[in-house]
Amino acid sequence: MRHIISVLLENEAGALSRVAGLFSARGYNIESLTVAPTDDPSLSRMTIVTSGSDEIVEQITKQLNKLIDVIKLLDMTAYPHIEREMALVKVRVPEAADREEAKRLADIFRGRIIDVTHDTYVVEITGEGSKLDAFLEALQPFPVLEVVRSGVMGIARGDVSLQI
Amino acid sequence: MSETASSSTAITGAEIFCRSLQAEGVEVVFGYPGGAVLHIYDALYRQDKVSHVLVRHEQGAVHAAEGYAKSSDKPGVALVTSGPGATNAITGIADAYMDSVPLVVFTGQVPTSLIGNDAFQEVDTVGITRPCVKHNFLVKDVKDLATTIKKAFYVATTGRPGPVVVDIPKDVTADSCEFEYPESIHMRSYNPVSKGHTGQIRKAVELILSAKQPMIYTGGGVILGKGSEALTEFTRKLGYPITNTLMGLGGYPASDKQYLGMLGMHGTYEANMAMHHADVLIAIGARFDDRVTGNIEKFCPHAKIVHVDVDPSSISKNVKVDVPIVGEVEPVLRELIKGLDENGGKPDAEALATWWKQIEEWQAQDCLKYDQNSELIKPQYVVQKFWELTQGEAFVTSDVGQHQMWAAQFYRFDKPNRWINSGGLGTMGVGLPFAMGVQFAHPDATVGCITGEASIQMCIQELSTCFQYQLPLKILNLNNRYLGMVRQWQEFFYQGRYAMSYMDALPDFVKLAEAYGHVGIQVTQPGDVEGAIKEALAQKERLVFLDFITDQSENVYPMIPAGAGQNEMILV
Ligand SMILES: Cc1cc2nc3c(=O)[nH]c(=O)nc-3n(C[C@H](O)[C@H](O)[C@H](O)COP(=O)(O)OP(=O)(O)OC[C@H]3O[C@@H](n4cnc5c(N)ncnc54)[C@H](O)[C@@H]3O)c2cc1C
Ligand SMILES: Cc1ncc(C[n+]2csc(CCOP(=O)(O)OP(=O)(O)O)c2C)c(N)n1
Ligand SMILES: [Mg+2]
Numbered sequence: 001m002r003h004i005i006s007v008l009l010e011n012e013a014g015a016l017s018r019v020a021g022l023f024s025a026r027g028y029n030i031e032s033l034t035v036a037p038t039d040d041p042s043l044s045r046m047t048i049v050t051s052g053s054d055e056i057v058e059q060i061t062k063q064l065n066k067l068i069d070v071i072k073l074l075d076m077t078a079y080p081h082i083e084r085e086m087a088l089v090k091v092r093v094p095e096a097a098d099r100e101e102a103k104r105l106a107d108i109f110r111g112r113i114i115d116v117t118h119d120t121y122v123v124e125i126t127g128e129g130s131k132l133d134a135f136l137e138a139l140q141p142f143p144v145l146e147v148v149r150s151g152v153m154g155i156a157r158g159d160v161s162l163q164i
Numbered sequence: 165m166s167e168t169a170s171s172s173t174a175i176t177g178a179e180i181f182c183r184s185l186q187a188e189g190v191e192v193v194f195g196y197p198g199g200a201v202l203h204i205y206d207a208l209y210r211q212d213k214v215s216h217v218l219v220r221h222e223q224g225a226v227h228a229a230e231g232y233a234k235s236s237d238k239p240g241v242a243l244v245t246s247g248p249g250a251t252n253a254i255t256g257i258a259d260a261y262m263d264s265v266p267l268v269v270f271t272g273q274v275p276t277s278l279i280g281n282d283a284f285q286e287v288d289t290v291g292i293t294r295p296c297v298k299h300n301f302l303v304k305d306v307k308d309l310a311t312t313i314k315k316a317f318y319v320a321t322t323g324r325p326g327p328v329v330v331d332i333p334k335d336v337t338a339d340s341c342e343f344e345y346p347e348s349i350h351m352r353s354y355n356p357v358s359k360g361h362t363g364q365i366r367k368a369v370e371l372i373l374s375a376k377q378p379m380i381y382t383g384g385g386v387i388l389g390k391g392s393e394a395l396t397e398f399t400r401k402l403g404y405p406i407t408n409t410l411m412g413l414g415g416y417p418a419s420d421k422q423y424l425g426m427l428g429m430h431g432t433y434e435a436n437m438a439m440h441h442a443d444v445l446i447a448i449g450a451r452f453d454d455r456v457t458g459n460i461e462k463f464c465p466h467a468k469i470v471h472v473d474v475d476p477s478s479i480s481k482n483v484k485v486d487v488p489i490v491g492e493v494e495p496v497l498r499e500l501i502k503g504l505d506e507n508g509g510k511p512d513a514e515a516l517a518t519w520w521k522q523i524e525e526w527q528a529q530d531c532l533k534y535d536q537n538s539e540l541i542k543p544q545y546v547v548q549k550f551w552e553l554t555q556g557e558a559f560v561t562s563d564v565g566q567h568q569m570w571a572a573q574f575y576r577f578d579k580p581n582r583w584i585n586s587g588g589l590g591t592m593g594v595g596l597p598f599a600m601g602v603q604f605a606h607p608d609a610t611v612g613c614i615t616g617e618a619s620i621q622m623c624i625q626e627l628s629t630c631f632q633y634q635l636p637l638k639i640l641n642l643n644n645r646y647l648g649m650v651r652q653w654q655e656f657f658y659q660g661r662y663a664m665s666y667m668d669a670l671p672d673f674v675k676l677a678e679a680y681g682h683v684g685i686q687v688t689q690p691g692d693v694e695g696a697i698k699e700a701l702a703q704k705e706r707l708v709f710l711d712f713i714t715d716q717s718e719n720v721y722p723m724i725p726a727g728a729g730q731n732e733m734i735l736v
Contacts, residue, residue, distance in 0.1 A: 010353055014290060014302070025295050055480070062477035068299040068319060071353040164352065 002031070003057050004083060004154045006162050007046040007064060007073040011037050015044065015069040022067065028052065028060050032151035043071070043164070047153050074162040076154045086126045086150040089136065092143040094119040102142060109135045120145065168213075169347075174340040177306040178207035181270070181337065184313040186213045187345040190241050192232065192604050193217070194225040198245025199285060200272025203337040217604065217633060220625035222249050224597040226256020227623065230265045231601025234584045235559055237390070239266040239321050240601065246272040247285030250331075251292070255591060257327050258296040262588025263411060264388055266325035268316045275335040276304055289331045298326030306339040314346045323356025324475040325388055356474060360491035360499050368446075368470045368487045369503035375444035376515035377466075377522075378404040381427065381456075384411030384587070385449015385473060391493030392416065392580040395448065398497050401504060402511055405523055407435035409450050411587045414577035419556075424523065425532075428456040429724045430569045433531035433733055436724065438523055439464055440731040447471040449493045452482040453588070462729030472496045531722045531735055532573055540715035541690050543567060543642040546697075547574035550612060550640060553697050558610040558638075559602045561585065563595035563619030566648035569720040571614040593622025596639070600626060603635045610638065610701065617643040617711075618667055627680035630707050638700045639709045641673060644716045652719045656734075677709035686711045 009015050016035055023030045031049040038045045050060060057075070064070050076083075089111075093099045102121055106113055111125035125135050129152060136147065156162070169187040181204050185193065194217045197205045208216055219225040222244045229240025240260075244253045250271040260267045274283040290302045299319050301312050312330060320328040372378065380402075386395050392415045399406050399422055406416050407427040416423055425432035427439055439445070445467040450456070457463040460482060469485040471478075472493060479488045489496055534544045547570050550558070560575050561584040562568040568585055577583050584602060586594045599613040620641055630637060650665040677684030683706050687696045693712065700708035722733040 014294075017291070018294060021294055055484075059477065059481060066475065066477050068351070068354050 001054075001057070002049065002051045002077070004076045004081070004152060005048045005050065005061065005064070005073055006076055006154055007048065008038070008071045008162060008164060009044050009046060009067075010069040010071065011042050011044040012069060016046075018067050018069055019046065019048070019064065022063055023050075026059075026063065028056065034151040034153055045162075047151070049152050071164055072162060074156065074160070076156055079160045080157040081154050082157060083128050083152050083154045084126055085129050085132055085152045086124065087132045087135070088146075088148040089123045089125065089139065089144060090146040091121050091123065091139060092119055092145055093121050098142060102139070105135070105138050109138070111135065169345040171343040173342070175343050176203065176207065176340045177309050177332070177337040178203040180306065180309050180341075180343050181313070181332070182207045182211050182214060183343060184310050184345055185241065186211075188313070188317050189238070190214050193241045193243050194219055194228040194232070194601065195243030196222050196225055196245065196249060198249050198272060200246035200249075200274060200334045201243060201337070203334065204243065204270075204272070204332075216243075217600075218629065219597070220628050221623065222252035223255050223593065224600075224623050224626045224629065226253045226260065226267070226269060227594045227597035228601035228604070229267055229269070230256065230260050230594070231561060231584055231598035232605045233265050233267060233601070234598070235581050235602040236605040238605070239268055239317060241268050241270070243270045244272070245285070246274055246289070247287050250287055250289040254292065254296070257293055257329065259586050259589045259591045259594065260327040261296045261298065263586065264325050264384060265327065266321045267327040268313075268320050269327060269329045271329060271331045273302070273331045273333040276333045277335070279333065289329065293329045296327075297329050298324075300329035300331065302331045302333075303336050304333070306336050306341050309336060310343060310345050311349070314349050315351065318349050318351070319354060323354075324478075357490050358492045358495055360472070360489040360496040364487060364489045365496070365499045365503050368489060368500060369507050371444055371468055371470055371487055372402070372446060372500075373504070373507060373509040373511060375404070376512055377441055377443045377519045378402070378446065378511075379438050379442035379444070379467070380404050380406040380446045380448070381409075381439065381450055382406065382412045382415050382448040383409040383450025385493050386412055386415035387580045389449060389474070389493035390580075391449065391497055394494050394497035394501070398501050401501065403516060404446075404511070405438055405520070407431065407439070409453070409456055409587075410572055410585070412450060413572060413583045414580045417578040418576035419578055424527075426572055427730075428453075429458070430573070430720050430722065433529045433722055433735065434523055434526040436730040436733060437526045440729065441522070442467045445469045447485070448497070449473060451478045454482070457482060458724045458730050458732075459727050462731075464730075529735065531733075533736060534718075538690065538715060541687065541693060541712050543570050543644070543712070543714045543718055544574050545690065546640060546642060546693055546712050546714070547571050547614060549694050549697055550614070551575045553694070553701060554610055554612070558582070558612045559584065559606060561595050561598040561602060561611070561613045563615040564590045564592045564649075565616045565619060566644070566652060566718070566720050567614055567616045567619075567642040570642070575614075592619040595619060596623050596626045596630075596637075599637045599639075600629060600633075600635055603637060612638045612640060614640045614642065616648060617641055617645065617670055617673070618647050621671075624676070627677065627682060627707070631681040634705070635707060636703070636705055637707045639707070641709065641711045642714050643670075643673070643711050644714050644718070645670065646716055649720070655719070656725070673709060673711040677707075682707040682709055684709045684711065686713065688713045
């Protein structure tokens with residue numbers, strides 16, 4: 001089963017490689033991993049999307065907790081939560097008709113065009129992974145030059161929160 | 165705060181290093197110098213509180229530090245230079261990681277300005293060691309040095325112990341600042357649990373008292389957590405049978421009648437059969453290693469399991485347990501004993517009597533028997549004699565192979581911290597440096613190293629260290645001219661195709677010992693074994709290397725073959 005795990009860890013050099021190393025050394029799946037400092041600059045927050053049986057995911061959370069730099073974690077899967085991912089997509093739109101159609105698609109998916117040249121657009125789009133997939137699918141008729149996806153971020157709904 | 169633990173005038177990183185070690189109460193550092201640690205060596209030279217032991221290879225330094233730690237209640241400390249010094253130390257660090265040995269290993273590093281430049285003797289020590297340390301640090305500023313050392317000792321020795329590496333660039337040891345060694349440390353990201361959860365303790369007590377065919381299975385955690393007194397009280401109170409893992413030997417007195425011997429691949433028939441038929445298993449400070457469980461599908465098919473371990477990731481990793489208790493062995497056992505008293509219930513005496521009767525039948529198999537009339541020296545006999553002649557009071561280290569198993573089976577440990585070996589990594593070469601570390605921790609004790617002719621050659625250079633420091637070790641080389649454990653597997657599972665397991669061109673160990681300044685004795689007749697051991701023990705001031713030419717064809721029995729269940733042992 002797919003799990004989304006949020007981790008608060010010390011914002012120290014090497015902390016990221018400890019987590020990445022743990023996943024490769026123990027052969028755990030890793031679908032995506034995002035990390036950035038939080039409002040408290042001494043802390044980083046990481047979101048890991050992984051999959052495995054209950055036993056494996058239990059080991060993953062225990063092994064993450066065992067890392068000295070990890071302060072706290074939350075398996076979001078156990079709670080109502082929100083997931084978001086962002087993509088930046090560069091498409092080639094040399095004809096006026098193409099530009100029109102690309103703009104229309106971006107609007108439908110609530111994307112925004114954030115860069116325009118005479119024959120390219122960069123579209124910014126945010127949502128759940130499946131929405132991003134659908135948008136990319138819809139863009140099929142155009143030559144897509146680049147796709148940059150951020151990986152998933154997550155936050156629990158309501159009172160549940162991951163903080164120290 | 166003691167006067168050495170702070171300095172209001174600026175001192176160098178190298179001096180801070182020495183003062184910090186003094187503040188930690190470190191008595192001895194095992195190490196080897198080189199460019200990146202020269203400032204540190206100079207500072208060590210100019211003080212006299214922390215002594216330094218010069219080994220002959222950095223692997224030996226780390227193993228010696230392990231031997232020191234495993235046999236005492238102090239962490240081991242090693243110091244090596246950057247680059248090759250650090251890479252030579254890796255095997256020891258990995259060994260300590262697998263067996264949870266509290267160790268602080270200091271590695272020199274190239275100056276901070278050169279890090280990442282492929283500088284002379286640069287390796288990414290923090291990167292290389294990351295997968296085999298409990299934690300590691302790179303100190304980039306002299307102001308962080310004292311606190312980092314404090315953290316390193318704290319992390320290494322608390323919770324589930326393990327090795328911590330502190331990588332110190334050369335310029336950090338030259339820079340100066342004021343020094344204050346922290347008296348205590350708090351890390352928001354590291355809070356090991358000590359006491360067990362009350363509700364879980366209660367559940368465990370109920371399950372324990374409900375048993376008809378109970379079994380207690382304990383491991384290295386009892387030794388590491390100083391839990392053997394509490395374990396003995398707990399076990400005697402219940403009257404249940406008990407077995408120890410290879411790492412847990414001495415955690416419960418081997419001479420006690422409730423003790424069934426070691427379990428696992430080369431454990432006793434009675435211990436493994438009792439495990440297999442148990443209805444309640446009480447696992448304490450043991451990690452269900454595959455050498456213990458055999459085929460996991462067939463492991464303890466009837467048992468409800470209580471598991472006490474300080475590391476949550478050890479619990480339900482290999483075997484799903486019913487009552488997990490996260491906590492330290494000692495306090496949890498005390499809570500369990502109290503829980504038993506408060507519960508007031510008693511074990512089912514009738515069921516227990518039937519159970520013991522069954523166990524006695526298994527014991528009657530006499531699974532450790534061996535030929536007593538052989539014309540060749542039986543390796544088991546050598547260990548048994550050594551045990552008798554030292555009254556079971558020696559500290560015993562071993563290497564890895566058949567001799568290790570015979571040492572574990574035939575030296576019967578009544579006390580913890582006396583049996584020092586490599587279980588998790590199974591590192592050939594540890595025996596001699598382990599023994600050095602033990603002798604430094606216990607200068608007056610008899611320290612024996614039970615080894616094989618192949619293993620001993622992996623760190624043989626340390627005989628030179630032993631001469632320099634006049635360590636009167638007793639080395640018992642069970643010389644079968646074979647990589648015996650490999651040969652045994654080839655005999656059993658590869659139809660006797662002995663690929664590369666014969667040790668041709670062995671050195672003359674007597675001359676070798678003598679060349680290093682020690683006493684060497686070769687023993688070829690069973691009748692001379694006892695006399696030779698006595699002579700070695702009588703030589704109180706000298707290292708004696710006893711080279712026993714043993715029966716080459718001897719195998720370790722009993723044995724659970726790979727993939728089999730605990731009730732499917734190969735017997736003699
Ligand atoms: C050739 C060879 C053959 C072997 N054959 C066998 C065999 O037949 N039988 C056998 O048993 N082993 C055998 N081994 C050893 C085996 O590989 C494992 O090393 C061993 O079984 C592990 O022992 P353990 O379960 O006691 O765990 P250890 O490695 O000693 O781990 C200790 C456990 O206790 C926990 N712990 C630590 N401190 C505390 C504390 N204070 N409180 C609570 N918990 C704590 C730790 O978290 C860990 O889970 C063999 C090894 C070799 C090299
Ligand atoms: C460093 C290392 N290399 C290889 C092995 C694999 N191995 C395990 S036991 C063994 C043979 C050990 O021979 P010896 O020391 O003579 O002991 P014996 O089994 O003959 O008693 C080998 C090669 C190991 N455990 N460690
Ligand atoms: Mg041999």
